[in-house]
Amino acid sequence: MTQPTSTEPRRALTLRDVSEASGVSEMTVSRVLRNRGDVSAATRERVLQASRALGYVPNKIAGALASQRVNLVGVIIPSMSNMVFPEVMTGISSVLDHTGLQPVVGVTNYLPDREEAVLYEMLSWRPSGVIIAGLEHTAAARAMMAQAGIPIVEIMDIDGQAVDSAVGISHRRAGRQMAEAIIASGYRRIAFMGTQMPNDFRAKKRLEGFEEALRRNGLALVDREFYDGGSALLKGREMTAAILRRSPDVDFLYYSNDMIGAGGLLYCLDQGIDVPGKVGLAGFNGVELLDGLPRRLATMDACRREIGQRAAQIIAARNQTADLEPEVVELFPTLQPGDTIRQF
Amino acid sequence: MTQPTSTEPRRALTLRDVSEASGVSEMTVSRVLRNRGDVSAATRERVLQASRALGYVPNKIAGALASQRVNLVGVIIPSMSNMVFPEVMTGISSVLDHTGLQPVVGVTNYLPDREEAVLYEMLSWRPSGVIIAGLEHTAAARAMMAQAGIPIVEIMDIDGQAVDSAVGISHRRAGRQMAEAIIASGYRRIAFMGTQMPNDFRAKKRLEGFEEALRRNGLALVDREFYDGGSALLKGREMTAAILRRSPDVDFLYYSNDMIGAGGLLYCLDQGIDVPGKVGLAGFNGVELLDGLPRRLATMDACRREIGQRAAQIIAARNQTADLEPEVVELFPTLQPGDTIRQF
DNA sequence: TCGCGTTCCGTTAGCGGTAACATAGCGCGA
DNA sequence: TCGCGCTATGTTACCGCTAACGGAACGCGA
Structure with missing residues (x-):
């Protein structure tokens, strides 16, 4: 048995090394290590021992090339x-x-x-x-x-x-559903907050569905605000503050995700705003974070x-x-x- | 030129396909696609065109095996x-x-x-x-x-x-530092909350460093609580409630991460507890989430x-x-x- | 004893690229 | 005109492993 040479990794081990160490062909080693084909219990054991002793790690690159898998x-x-x-x-x-x-x-x-x-x-x-x-x-x-x-x-x-x-x-339907629920609860002056990102197509579709449902009920968004980058929770606070300052008569805030919704919720509670009496809020995603908030934000889980x-x-x-x-x-x-x- | 056969992916393309389509050797194609070695501008262009037309994607498995990289x-x-x-x-x-x-x-x-x-x-x-x-x-x-x-x-x-x-x-030093800062601010009855996980060695080391510093100042944790799984924010609330009920005289809550710390902070604010007057709090990690909280949790960023x-x-x-x-x-x-x- | 099926293991020929070397063609100075 | 040194391209031999097939050794029923 050769030295284990634990300190000298030099050349990477191959099947051949294991094969020589255990006295069988490379093919047999390969079979053992993949649990494929018939190999006697005795040789299997011998091969496994040699493999472990050497610290052999198969080369999946070669394996993948050969097996096309x-x-x-x-x-x-x-x-x-x-x-x-x-x-x-x-x-x-x-x-x-x-x-x-x-x-x-x-x-x-x-x-x-x-x-x-x-x-x-x-x-x-x-x-x-x-x-x-x-x-x-x-x-x-x-x-x-x-x-x-x-x-x-x-x-x-x-x-x-x-x-x-x-x-x-x-997502279009999700936006629609949320709008319908909001309208059904009697809210009428609705604002939206979301991300700036032009490539977040799903957020965009939710908003489209949402606005479509508003339109069908003779409504339209009374205000909207977009952000990008930064702490979503903080952005939620800031955007909410901006909207409430600009449009003090809104009665519902729809957020494109729960994180900014949570920020908005914290802001409203800070300000002593009656939620959901004076202002309602809703987000999207159903993140578990919401479970720890002082009040549970309305949301839709995205499965x-x-x-x-x-x-x-x-x-x-x-x-x-x-x-x-x-x-x-x-x-x-x-x-x-x-x-x-x-x-x- | 053969049919583009956009609907028939059957056999994966190889260098040979591109080589035949562009009338040069596989080696030259390889050189073009890797930008390596000298290839005339004319052939380079021809090869690139053929490659794009066919929709060829190199096989990195073969490449890696051959180049050992x-x-x-x-x-x-x-x-x-x-x-x-x-x-x-x-x-x-x-x-x-x-x-x-x-x-x-x-x-x-x-x-x-x-x-x-x-x-x-x-x-x-x-x-x-x-x-x-x-x-x-x-x-x-x-x-x-x-x-x-x-x-x-x-x-x-x-x-x-x-x-x-x-x-x-x-992390040991981080725990120590936090303890020293807390003690320097006059807090004496300190409790800890963290994860159950026996394999979170870094959290464990922070706690060790923390307790060591307490000991050196003649102090010890007055209470502790562990959790695992679930919404960290919620767990933070729950553990904090439990500790404050069990040990109403604690004056500082040290959390092993910011998420549960945030939960604890929200709970304290809900309860109208004077923070940081009656009870101080600190977490660990410096997550950006904290920026959106009603009050900024003390923490240490982990770089x-x-x-x-x-x-x-x-x-x-x-x-x-x-x-x-x-x-x-x-x-x-x-x-x-x-x-x-x-x-x- | 023979024949045949099993069990177990070895041999051979690639997989699709690339390193390293070989070579063809060309410009250019002597 | 020759030959040298480029540049641009081709040839060859693998990389480390596995599919597919080959064959030896053995058991067992007829």
Whole structure:
């Protein structure tokens, strides 16, 4: 037996090293390490011991090239820092963990060009599937996905045309529903606050649905405010202050996400404003943060975890059974009225 | 020119396809696509056109195997959902973006065995480096990192022995500092709230440093409370309520993270408790969430972004220049007293 | 004893790129 | 005109592993 040489990593170990150390062919070592094919218990043990003793780590690059199989699933999302995608990731992982597939994350910062670049980079690793947020992509990105020959699942949104499969909610409908609930509770002078980001298509669709429902009821937004960057909670406070100063007669504040909604809520409570009597508030997403607020903000959960799970299931299924049809899965968010909408 | 066959992805394209379409050798195509070696402007253009027309995406698996170079950096962190690691990721990306290196994230959920598995999986892709949170790992994980022959940077913490390089702060010292500031402000009956997690070594070290400083001043914690799971903001409220009920004479609440600290602060304000007169509060991390709170929680920023940047810089430098020495970089968090510690 | 199916393991030929070297063609000074 | 040194391109030999097939050794029923 050679020296363990724990301090000298020099050349990376290969199957050949393990094969020599255990006196069998490389192929047999490969079989043992992948649990594939018949190997006697005795040799298996011998190989495993040699492998462990040497500290051998298989080279998946070579393996993937030879077998034409990669156990990676690309996940492309716009951001990691806003509470919503981490939960999607949790859903994805919870399903993938049982399948031998592994998620690899890429972040686009809501930039279409960056999305295209990340996608290109991912596809160049020949993953078993791709999960990507949204239905809006550059033409080139769309073409790449169509050509890739692997399952693609577009998540979060279903208001549009999917390249392949899709799992999400209708943000337009979500906006509409919230507007209807607000109107039904008797509010009439409604203002909106949201992000500046031109590429947050889902927020945009929610607002469209919201305004459409207002219009159908003979109403329109009385004021609106946008922000970008910075602490969302703080921005929520600031925008709310600005709106209430500018339009003191508003009776409802609709926020495009819970974080700024929470900021707005804290501001209103600070100011001693009667919530939901004088002013009602609502956000979107159903983040667990809200559970700790002094009053529960009205919101709609976006089914984030389930979206992740369903998307991962589609990839996994398509990977096991070829020729499955693309599918579009619509989920339905539930409205959580909380304590910031008047109840009758 | 053959049909574009936009609907028929069948067999994946290879260099050969592009080579045939453009009438040059595969090697030349490879050179063009990697911008390496001399190629005449004319052929370069021809190759690029053919490549684009076909929608060719290089196979990095084959490329990596042949060149023995992989532009990936493994990043192994315990969680994505607690505000702290996303910012580390931002720091890492901001540096790596300029280097051609790409981060690949793995999440361990604070489980050592899972960390070992994730590390094994990552190393099997032969990355150019690994950034991993913490200094505590299984023996096998430690051995793998020592053997890997690539730069390894352990981040967040420097209270311990690094395998290779490290970038972080001393959590023990951070705890000590906070305790000293609290004591200096005249608080004496101090309680602690934190996570249950036995594997959050950094939180544990902060508490150790904190208690040590108390001891040196003839003090000890008068009460403590632990939680796990659930909405941190809510847990902060609940634990704070429990402590104040159980030990009504406490005059300071030290939280192991800002999120539960924020929950505690909201609770105290709800209850009309005089903060910081009757009760002072402090957290840890310096999350931007705090900016939106009605009162600014005392905290210490953990240098998260800078940790990510420095770690990425080390990997990038080691990748360019072989034989650089391992380094341990200590960063120094600053105490932000906010509005929840008495000032004289 | 023969034949045949099992079990177990080895051999061969790539996977799709790239490093390293080979070579063709050209300009240009002696 | 020759030959040298470029530049632009092609050829060859892998990288480390696995699919597919081959074959030895053995057991067992006829």
